Amino acid sequence: MGANKARKRLASIRCILKTVESIKNNNPLPKELCFVPQFIEYVIHPDLYSSGNKAQASVHFNIWSSPLKSNRIVGRLTVHEEAFKNFSMIVYGEDYSNDAGDWIQLTKESIATLKEVISDSSVSEAWIIIHPRDSKTDNVPKLIPKFEISESKKRVSKSLMFGANKNDKKENKVLYRWQSVVEMNYMLQLIPRSLPQNVDMDAVNRLSNPPSNWSLEADEELVKFLVDHSSSHDLYIGGASRYVESITVSSEQDSANNLLDNDPDTYWESDGSSGRHHIRLQIKAGVIIQKLIIGVDDSDDNYMPSRVLVYCLTDSVQSKLLNEVRIDGCQNGDVVILENAAEYYPQIEIRIKECKDEGIDCRIHYIKIVSSKQRQCRLNKDLFEKDLVRYPKLQSIDAGNRSCLYYRAQVLNRFISLFDSVIQYLLPLWEYTVGTYKCLEEIRQLLPLSKKRQGLIENCLRETEGAAPSTIPKIYINRHLAAQQLVDPTFDPDGKSSIFNQLYEALRVDRCETKMDYRWPPKYEQWWECKFIGEGIIDQGGGFRDSLSDLAEELCPSSPDALLPLPYFVRSPNQFATSNIYRDCYIPNSNCRIFAHYEWIGQIMGACLRGNENLVLSLPLFIWKMLNCEKISWERDYFSIDATEVRFHESVAKMTEEEFIKSFENTLTYSMVLANGDVVPVIEGGENIHVSYENRIEFLELVKKKRLSEFNEQVIAMKNGLEKVVPKAVLALMTWQELEKRICGDPIITVEALKKSVHYQDFEDESNDPSIKIFWQAIENFTNEDRSRFLRFVTGRRRLPTPLIISGSKMNAALNSLPESATCSHTLFLPNYSSVAHAEERIRYASYNCIAIDADMSPWED
Numbered sequence: 109m110g111a112n113k114a115r116k117r118l119a120s121i122r123c124i125l126k127t128v129e130s131i132k133n134n135n136p137l138p139k140e141l142c143f144v145p146q147f148i149e150y151v152i153h154p155d156l157y158s159s160g161n162k163a164q165a166s167v168h169f170n171i172w173s174s175p176l177k178s179n180r181i182v183g184r185l186t187v188h189e190e191a192f193k194n195f196s197m198i199v200y201g202e203d204y205s206n207d208a209g210d211w212i213q214l215t216k217e218s219i220a221t222l223k224e225v226i227s228d229s230s231v232s233e234a235w236i237i238i239h240p241r242d243s244k245t246d247n248v249p250k251l252i253p254k255f256e257i258s259e260s261k262k263r264v265s266k267s268l269m270f271g272a273n274k275n276d277k278k279e280n281k282v283l284y285r286w287q288s289v290v291e292m293n294y295m296l297q298l299i300p301r302s303l304p305q306n307v308d309m310d311a312v313n314r315l316s317n318p319p320s321n322w323s324l325e326a327d328e329e330l331v332k333f334l335v336d337h338s339s340s341h342d343l344y345i346g347g348a349s350r351y352v353e354s355i356t357v358s359s360e361q362d363s364a365n366n367l368l369d370n371d372p373d374t375y376w377e378s379d380g381s382s383g384r385h386h387i388r389l390q391i392k393a394g395v396i397i398q399k400l401i402i403g404v405d406d407s408d409d410n411y412m413p414s415r416v417l418v419y420c421l422t423d424s425v426q427s428k429l430l431n432e433v434r435i436d437g438c439q440n441g442d443v444v445i446l447e448n449a450a451e452y453y454p455q456i457e458i459r460i461k462e463c464k465d466e467g468i469d470c471r472i473h474y475i476k477i478v479s480s481k482q483r484q485c486r487l488n489k490d491l492f493e494k495d496l497v498r499y500p501k502l503q504s505i506d507a508g509n510r511s512c513l514y515y516r517a518q519v520l521n522r523f524i525s526l527f528d529s530v531i532q533y534l535l536p537l538w539e540y541t542v543g544t545y546k547c548l549e550e551i552r553q554l555l556p557l558s559k560k561r562q563g564l565i566e567n568c569l570r571e572t573e574g575a576a577p578s579t580i581p582k583i584y585i586n587r588h589l590a591a592q593q594l595v596d597p598t599f600d601p602d603g604k605s606s607i608f609n610q611l612y613e614a615l616r617v618d619r620c621e622t623k624m625d626y627r628w629p630p631k632y633e634q635w636w637e638c639k640f641i642g643e644g645i646i647d648q649g650g651g652f653r654d655s656l657s658d659l660a661e662e663l664c665p666s667s668p669d670a671l672l673p674l675p676y677f678v679r680s681p682n683q684f685a686t687s688n689i690y691r692d693c694y695i696p697n698s699n700c701r702i703f704a705h706y707e708w709i710g711q712i713m714g715a716c717l718r719g720n721e722n723l724v725l726s727l728p729l730f731i732w733k734m735l736n737c738e739k740i741s742w743e744r745d746y747f748s749i750d751a752t753e754v755r756f757h758e759s760v761a762k763m764t765e766e767e768f769i770k771s772f773e774n775t776l777t778y779s780m781v782l783a784n785g786d787v788v789p790v791i792e793g794g795e796n797i798h799v800s801y802e803n804r805i806e807f808l809e810l811v812k813k814k815r816l817s818e819f820n821e822q823v824i825a826m827k828n829g830l831e832k833v834v835p836k837a838v839l840a841l842m843t844w845q846e847l848e849k850r851i852c853g854d855p856i857i858t859v860e861a862l863k864k865s866v867h868y869q870d871f872e873d874e875s876n877d878p879s880i881k882i883f884w885q886a887i888e889n890f891t892n893e894d895r896s897r898f899l900r901f902v903t904g905r906r907r908l909p910t911p912l913i914i915s916g917s918k919m920n921a922a923l924n925s926l927p928e929s930a931t932c933s934h935t936l937f938l939p940n941y942s943s944v945a946h947a948e949e950r951i952r953y954a955s956y957n958c959i960a961i962d963a964d965m966s967p968w969e970d
Contacts, residue, residue: 118502119294127523131327131792134318136685140293140304141522143317145201145285147215150238156250157192162530165189167250171226172235175204175211182234183226199236201284202311203518205486206281210239212251220397237601241488244905255284282306286522287529319505319512322720325744326501327520328553333499334517335556337491346474351397367475372441375473377411378460382468384458391453391605395479400446403473406438407864409911410467413460417444421455430456434566437464437630437720437910442476465631487521489514525559531560550739552843561841568838569718576629581622581636583614588642593673594662603674607658611636612708626833630842635715650903650931653721656712657900660724663709664694666893675700676822677710679749680728680783688949690748693728696822698784703825710829711798713851717834720909722853732844734823735830742812749783753815757808768801780811790814791802794810854908857889857895861908869935870916880914880941886941886948897955902929902936914938926954 123138126490130137156167171183174739182616187195188867199212215232220225226234238251283304303312305402319326349368357364359379366374366666367387376384391397430453433445445458492513496503502513527534527548534548548555552850555561589605600763603609614637615624628635636650662673665936668683668691685691695936703803709725716723747754760768778794781787789795790810799807831839839847854861861883868874887895903910917939918928924946928937941947 116291117533118296118532119291120526121534122294122531123290124523124534127553128524128548130322131523131554132326134322135314135521135525136313136318138290138311139316140290141526142333142519143283143288143289143303144203144311144315145304145306147198147306148201148212148284148835150197150199150212150251151257151573152187152192153250153252154257160526167192168398169223169250171214171234171860172237173228173231174233175206175208175235175237179235182228182231183222183891185222185236185679186251198802199307199710201833203486205241205488206489207241207490209237209241210486211235211237211758215223216619229789233941242380253284253332255282272557287526290526295712314515319509319516322516322769323501324550327344327516327551329499330513330517331520331554331557333496333502334520348389348477351392351395351477351479353392356388358384358386362436367472370474370476372405372473375405377469377471378469380469382463382466383461385456385470387460387472389458389475389696392454393452393454395477397449397453397477397479398454399444399478400458401442401444401478402458403441403968404439404949405471405473405726406440406909407867408464409963410463410465411466411469411471412437412464412488413462413470413472415460415462416443416445417459417461419459420453420567427457427524433648434570436566465633486607487514487518492517497831509676520665521557524554524559528558528560531558534756538748548840552736552738555841556843556846565838565841568835568841570837573629574625574629576621576632577629579622579633580621581615581624582639583611583636583655584639584641585610586641587658588874589664590658590673594671597671606662606673606833608662608674611655611659612705626711626718628719629713630719632719633721635719646944650933653903654931655715656721656723659712660722664724664725664726665894666692666724668692676702676705677725680748681752681783682748685752690751691727691747693781694884695728695731696728696819696826697787698782698818698822699746700822702929706825707829707832710827710831712831713826714830716852717847717850722851722910724852727848729844731819731823732848734819735827736839736842736847737827737843738844740816742816746812746815748863757812760804760808763801763804765801768804773800774798776807778807778810780814784818834944857892857896857899857908859884862887862895862899863911865908865910867913867916869913871888871914874914879916879938880946881948882941883914883938883951885944889944889948889951894952894955900950901955903931903934910934912936923952926950929954 122403123141126138127141129135152167166188169185169187170181171185172179172184198215198218200215202213204211204213205750212235212237214222219231219234222234223229236251251615258425283292283306289304291302303309350368352368355364355367357367357376360377363374363376364387367376400418402413402416406412412435414437416433416435417429418431418433420430431450433443435443446456458475460472463470464467489511492502492510493507502510505513543759547659563898583609585881586605587602587607590607590610593600593603597603600606614620617624622899624635626635634652636652637654638655640651663677665672672678675697678697679691680693680695682693700706711725713725720846729739730745730748731799742757743754753966763771776799778790778797778799779787780790787795790807791797842850849855866950868880871877872881872882890898899908899912902912913935915935915937917925917938919940921937923940926941927939927950929935930937939950941950
């Protein structure tokens with residue numbers, strides 16, 4: 109890296125640190141990050157008249173009174189071919205984009221020069237839409253900022269490749285991009301630089317100043333809103349057909365055109381040898397690729413590509429590797445396989461080297477291209493005028509003032525764009541297990557906006573994975589003994605007969621011949637082979653997954669009435685409360701000192717994260733944040749453990765002296781109840797010292813400190829195990845919600861999500877089959893817990909994602925009989941039912957009561 113590039117990177121990092129501090133303290137954001145030029149000169153796009161392109165006779169622009177829905181056309185500007193090169197127009201520099209598209213506002217001087225074409229002389233504003241948000245258009249602009257043409261010329265000018273002319277006066281340099289201002293002003297220098305003279309300070313202040321009564325929590329909710337609505341304001345990406353002269357494929361040429369039709373329901377499917385599939389694109393002259401995208405569908409199973417190489421081919425058929433991409437097996441839709449091509453490549457070859465689960469052939473649904481000639485739509489302001497009922501902090505802002513959300517979202521996108529530009533320098537790829545990432549800890553919830561973070565996470569995991577063992581450990585498990593202990597924990601007070609203990613002892617380093625580092629590659633899908641004593645099973649994966657479900661059920665029982673067979677977790681106080689939304693959570697038992705077991709739990713959690721398996725631990729967000737080293741607070745986070753205690757603190761802190769005396773006179777002492785139910789003093793001898801009104805705040809702070817650190821040792825042990833399997837760098841890039849989802853699976857199982865996971869077998873027409881219709885009506889009547897139980901009955905897992913096959917009933921199955929399942933193959937054998945009520949009753953009964961896997965051999969053969 110050149111010295112100047114290094115200085116620019118450091119400048120960006122300094123700006124990031126400054127921005128983090130500003131967001132955390134709710135201060136105005138750096139002016140450089142919020143820079144907006146006062147004026148921009150627009151000209152006719154050179155592609156409309158450059159050599160090699162057929163020039164248009166003229167171009168036309170409608171002039172509007174405003175960009176709002178109540179606008180009207182006030183004029184029509186026509187620029188003829190002979191005036192293309194000399195035409196220019198001065199507009200204001202501030203962005204504006206809505207449902208119609210991207211707009212520019214003409215300055216008063218520009219309006220004056222166009223008075224002959226503006227029909228209404230009384231108009232005070234004039235607007236032109238330069239990029240319609242209409243997928244039917246080609247998204248190639250007719251107007252372009254003049255400085256973009258200058259930048260393009262500089263990039264190809266060899267005289268500028270080695271730095272600017274020494275005689276240039278940098279202080280007089282006109283800057284138009286906020287990135288340039290950040291790099292210029294945050295470089296180390298003796299005299300601090302001010303903003304460029306062509307700055308629009310009103311626009312800068314709109315971006316810099318936080319909205320009234322704003323907070324970090326509001327920023328987090330705004331990011332969630334943007335992520336949830338990403339498809340609503342996503343950039344327009346055209347099908348590749350307009351940029352591709354021809355397409356050839358390694359096999360099945362007849363279906364190659366399916367790749368260019370922009371239809372996700374069609375696809376090209378190869379027919380050949382593994383790793384030998386390719387797609388070759390002949391790119392039209394002058395098209396420089398900004399993004400090359402392929403469409404995948406996770407329901408394609410082992411037809412889904414998992415490793416893709418992108419090459420450019422020269423006329424001599426020599427190839428140059430441009431990019432290598434690993435695709436997550438759960439990914440769906442667009443996958444970017446090439447970004448920001450440095451030059452025009454006449455031929456691009458996409459090579460599919462590996463498929464999911466070692467599949468032989470591949471299936472790709474479409475190819476999309478964003479070219480250098482396209483203009484991407486900006487953030488849509490109208491997005492914030494829609495229903496915000498799921499985002500209470502955003503909805504609380506008066507509808508007439510929601511433009512502040514638009515400005516805040518713009519600058520958050522800028523911040524994340526800056527973060528993405530240096531992410532590899534904040535977290536070096538060659539040191540995966542180091543780097544505290546401390547500076548971004550408090551704004552971790554903003555990182556889902558990042559476009560590069562997920563790729564870095566997958567890269568870190570891939571580079572640190574271990575080799576798959578040559579042999580699979582064989583473990584004998586007695587679930588009958590474990591079931592007795594579940595019913596009556598006094599039967600085995602030490603829990604030696606539990607599934608947990610049987611697995612732990614069998615996999616101990618001194619007993620297991622196979623090295624268990626838990627960093628296995630995702631395609632290593634069965635970590636051990638289970639032999640359930642007294643049950644018929646040939647474990648090809650179903651028994652293993654069932655053991656994980658049993659393990660999770662022992663640690664955190666799904667039933668609120670179940671006894672706790674193990675000492676590692678206890679029910680949170682919220683489970684005993686009458687009203688809150690965290691009534692199904694467990695917390696580490698602070699009295700349990702078996703830290704080696706907690707560490708092993710952390711290792712299993714890490715293996716699930718790597719291997720796409722599920723260990724359903726119902727932990728509150730407070731614990732997940734601790735595991736992920738996110739900042740925790742009493743008011744926001746401890747509420748998920750003990751809402752009653754948090755409310756009690758709020759009440760006592762606000763009490764008047766009379767109210768305090770009336771409620772606690774000679775009754776409140778310097779002692780407290782821990783989350784596990786133990787009563788302990790907060791100071792030495794505190795159980796005998798009464799709390800006075802004057803000392804109540806001191807008492808509350810002591811209780812908070814004790815409560816917030818109650819599980820530290822247990823959580824640290826779990827975290828140590830987790831970090832043995834998953835690099836710290838990966839955890840630093842993830843939010844606690846993502847950590848929970850990757851370990852536990854999706855906690856909500858909707859009927860729609862379940863339908864997407866299902867494949868049908870032995871049905872002639874499943875869409876019209878009566879038994880399938882009855883089945884789905886029954887599932888719609890299930891609760892989320894019912895669906896979780898049903899999923900486990902069929903697949904051994906309690907959460908999505910997991911494949912699920914519905915097959916016709918076994919031979920001679922009676923009407924309205926119990927369904928059967930084979931968890932090894934994720935298959936449900938569905939009998940015929942006479943009504944929805946019968947189906948609902950029988951499927952629910954089987955889901956809750958039939959945990960034994962169908963016998964593939966005699967139950968007592970072992």
